[in-house]
Amino acid sequence: MKINKILVVLGEPQSVFSEILFKYFNSKEFSKNKKKIILIGSKNLLQKQMKKLKFNFNLSTINHLNDACINKLNILNVHYINKKTFSQISSSSDKYISKCFEIGLELIKKNKKIALINGPISKKHFLKKKYLGLTEYISKKTKSKNQVMLIYNDKLSVSPITTHLPLKLVAKNITKKKIINNISQIKKFYNNFLYKKPKIAILGLNPHCETVDSFSEEKKIIIPAINYLKKIKINVDGPFSADTFFLKKNINKYDVVIGMYHDQVLTPIKTLFNFNAINITLGLPFLRISPDHGPNNKMIGKNRSDPSSIFCAMRFIKKI
Numbered sequence: 001m002k003i004n005k006i007l008v009v010l011g012e013p014q015s016v017f018s019e020i021l022f023k024y025f026n027s028k029e030f031s032k033n034k035k036k037i038i039l040i041g042s043k044n045l046l047q048k049q050m051k052k053l054k055f056n057f058n059l060s061t062i063n064h065l066n067d068a069c070i071n072k073l074n075i076l077n078v079h080y081i082n083k084k085t086f087s088q089i090s091s092s093s094d095k096y097i098s099k100c101f102e103i104g105l106e107l108i109k110k111n112k113k114i115a116l117i118n119g120p121i122s123k124k125h126f127l128k129k130k131y132l133g134l135t136e137y138i139s140k141k142t143k144s145k146n147q148v149m150l151i152y153n154d155k156l157s158v159s160p161i162t163t164h165l166p167l168k169l170v171a172k173n174i175t176k177k178k179i180i181n182n183i184s185q186i187k188k189f190y191n192n193f194l195y196k197k198p199k200i201a202i203l204g205l206n207p208h209c210e211t212v213d214s215f216s217e218e219k220k221i222i223i224p225a226i227n228y229l230k231k232i233k234i235n236v237d238g239p240f241s242a243d244t245f246f247l248k249k250n251i252n253k254y255d256v257v258i259g260m261y262h263d264q265v266l267t268p269i270k271t272l273f274n275f276n277a278i279n280i281t282l283g284l285p286f287l288r289i290s291p292d293h294g295p296n297n298k299m300i301g302k303n304r305s306d307p308s309s310i311f312c313a314m315r316f317i318k319k320i
Contacts, residue, residue: 003035003115003287003317005065009104010041011097011119012126013082014089015295016305018046021119022055023307024314025073033314036068040100042080052085053303065107076103086301091125098126105141108286115287115317117310120295123164132164135281138288148185148282150256151266151292152316153273157256158265159186170261174205174217179225179258185282186256187234193287193320198255201245202226202238205260209239217260246272275308278316287320289313 011017021039024030039046043059050057060072068074080096101118108114121127121134131137139147150159161182162173183200190198202225205217222239229236240250242259246268251257259265269277270292279290291309299305 003113005036005114006317007104007114007116008039009100009118010039012089012121012295013045013093014087014300015120016299017119018049019053019303019305020307020310022053024310025057026055031071034070036070038068039075040104041078043075043077045080045082048085052301089122089125089295089297094126097121112286117289117313122295135163142284144284146181146283148182150186150280150282151269151277152280153277156251158259158269160259160262160265162261164262171217174221174260176221176225180228183229183234189282200236200256200258201240201254202236202258203242203245203264204239208241275306276312278309278312
C-alpha cells in the first residue's frame with residue numbers, strides 16, 4: 001500500500017500533542033517528508049498554543065484534500081471555543097473531538113491511500129466508559145471487527161490479547177479463537193506491510209504459567225491455540241513465563257510478544273524503549289497509528305515532552 005497523505009486528528013485539545021507535533025514540524029525530518037500532512041482541528045487554538053510554546057509556523061487552511069501541499073502545515077479547521085490556551089481536561093471538548101474524528105474517518109472512506117494519526121484523548125471524559133479505548137472507538141465507528149492493538153517498535157513489538165480491561169475480567173475474555181485471530185492478523189500485517197515473516201512469542205497468563213486452580217488457562221486455552229497456529233505454519237513459541245521473558249537473551253529472538261493483558265506487555269515495552277513506539281490498530285480498512293503517549297496534563301504547556309513517538313509514526317509511514 002502506498003500512502004500519499006497523512007491525516008492528523010489533533011484529539012484532546014488540552015494535551016501535550018500539539019507540543020510534540022511542533023517539535024516534529026521544527027525538525028529536518030519534516031522538511032524531507034514527501035507525504036502531504038493534513039491536520040484536523042482548531043486552527044485558532046493551535047496558533048495560540050504555538051505562540052505560548054514559542055514556535056512559529058504558518059498554518060495553511062484548506063477546504064479539500066486536493067488543496068494540500070507537501071512540506072506545508074495544511075489544516076482542515078474545526079470550530080472550537082476555548083478561552084484558555086492550556087487548561088484542565090474536561091468534557092467540554094467532547095463534541096469537538098468527535099467532529100474531528102468524524103471528518104477524518106469520512107475522508108478515509110473515499111481514499112484508502114490515507115493514513116490516520118490521532119492525538120491522545122481522555123478515556124474518562126471522552127469515552128465515558130462506553131469503549132475500552134480509542135482502538136475500540138474507531139473500530140465501532142468504522143464498523144470493523146476483530147481489531148488488534150499492536151505496540152510497534154522496529155526491534156520488538158508487543159500485543160495484548162485483552163486491551164483496557166479490568167484485571168478481574170481478563171481471564172474470562174481470553175479464548176483460543178481470540179488468540180488465533182489476533183496472531184493471524186499480526187502475521188498478515190507483517191507480511192503485507194513489512195514483507196517479513198514474524199517470529200512470535202506467546203506469554204502465559206498465570207505466574208510461571210502455573211496455577212493451583214482447577215482450571216489452567218495455559219493447558220485449556222493458550223497451548224491449544226499455539227498448537228493450532230503451528231499447524232497453519234505461523235512461527236510461534238510459548239507459553240513463556242512473563243516474569244523472566246523480557247531478558248535480553250529472550251527478546252532478541254523474537255519480533256513480537258503476545259501478552260494476555262495490557263500491562264503484562266505494555267510495561268516492559270515502555271521500560272525498554274520509552275516513547276520510541278507507536279500504537280497501530282490492525283483489522284481496520286486503513287492504516288491507523290497513535291503515538292504511544294496520553295494527554296499528560298501535568299506536562300501541558302511546559303515544552304518538556306518527549307516527541308519520539310510522533311517521529312516513530314512518521315518514519316513508519318515513510319518506511320512502508
